[in-house]
Amino acid sequence: DHRVVAPDHLNFGLSDTAPGAGLAPADHTRRLRALVEALDLRDITLVVQDWGGPIGLSYAVTHPENVARLVILNTWAWPVNRDPYYIAFSGFVGGPIGRFLIRRFNFFARGIMPFAFGDKRRLTPAAHAQYLYPLADPRDRTGCLVFPKQIVAATPWLNSIWSNIGKLRDKPVQIVWGMQDIAFREQELRRWEATFPQARSLHLDGVGHYVQEEAPAELGAAVDAFLAETAPPPTAV
Numbered sequence: 001d002h003r004v005v006a007p008d009h010l011n012f013g014l015s016d017t018a019p020g021a022g023l024a025p026a027d028h029t030r031r032l033r034a035l036v037e038a039l040d041l042r043d044i045t046l047v048v049q050d051w052g053g054p055i056g057l058s059y060a061v062t063h064p065e066n067v068a069r070l071v072i073l074n075t076w077a078w079p080v081n082r083d084p085y086y087i088a089f090s091g092f093v094g095g096p097i098g099r100f101l102i103r104r105f106n107f108f109a110r111g112i113m114p115f116a117f118g119d120k121r122r123l124t125p126a127a128h129a130q131y132l133y134p135l136a137d138p139r140d141r142t143g144c145l146v147f148p149k150q151i152v153a154a155t156p157w158l159n160s161i162w163s164n165i166g167k168l169r170d171k172p173v174q175i176v177w178g179m180q181d182i183a184f185r186e187q188e189l190r191r192w193e194a195t196f197p198q199a200r201s202l203h204l205d206g207v208g209h210y211v212q213e214e215a216p217a218e219l220g221a222a223v224d225a226f227l228a229e230t231a232p233p234p235t236a237v
Contacts (some may be wrong), residue, residue: 002227011143011179023146025051026157027057042066049073051147054161061164069230071223072192073211074184077164079155086151090126094149108144110137118180118208127213142172165195173199174226178207178221200226
C-alpha cells in the first residue's frame with residue numbers, strides 16, 4: 001500500500017564504496033539528501049533506527065517541509081559527550097583495540113550484534129549470515145570502524161541536529177522501542193517521549209536493539225496503523 005525506499009549506505013550492506021568516499025555520519029546524510037532529491041521524494045515518512053536516527057533527522061531538520069511523519073525506533077540524535085556509558089563504548093570500540101577486533105575478526109557483526117538482541121534466539125543463523133556476508137572482506141568493515149568513534153567525535157554535528165529538533169515538533173510521530181536494548185535504554189526512550197509528547201509510543205518487552213529483526217510483525221502493524229490514522233483526508237472532487 002506504500003512506496004518504501006531503503007537506502008543502502010556506503011560500506012554497509014552491498015553498496016560499493018569509491019576510494020576516498022567519506023564515511024562519517026554527516027557524509028551519509030549528504031548522500032541521503034542527494035537520493036531524496038534524485039528520486040524526487042515528497043511528504044516522506046522517515047523511519048529511523050540506530051545511526052539512522054541522526055543521519056535521517058539531520059536531513060529532516062534541514063528539510064522539515066518535506067517530512068510528513070516520523071517513525072522512531074531505538075536511536076538518539078543528541079550529543080552524548082557527557083554520558084560515561086557512551087564515552088566508554090566509543091573509546092573502546094572506536095579505539096585501537098576495538099578497531100583491530102572489527103577489522104581482523106568482524107567483531108561488531110559477530111560479537112556485539114548477537115549480544116544486542118533481547119532474545120538471542122531471534123537472530124537465527126540464516127539471518128545472521130545475511131549480516132555477515134557483505135562484511136566478509138576486512139576492507140568492507142570500514143563503516144563498522146568509523147561509527148563507534150563518531151559517537152563522541154561527531155558531537156558538534158549532533159548538536160546541530162538537536163538544537164534544531166524543534167522544527168519537527170508538529171509532526172505526527174510513532175515510537176516503537178525495544179525495552180531490552182543495551183545501546184539505547186529507557187532513559188533515551190523517555191527523552192524522545194518528552195521531546196514529542198504527541199507521539200504514539202509502543203514499548204516491546206523482551207525486544208532488544210534490532211526491532212526490525214526481533215519484532216517485525218509488531219513493528220509492521222504499528223506503522224500500518226500509524227500511517228492509516230495520520231493519512232490526509234481524501235480530496236473532494
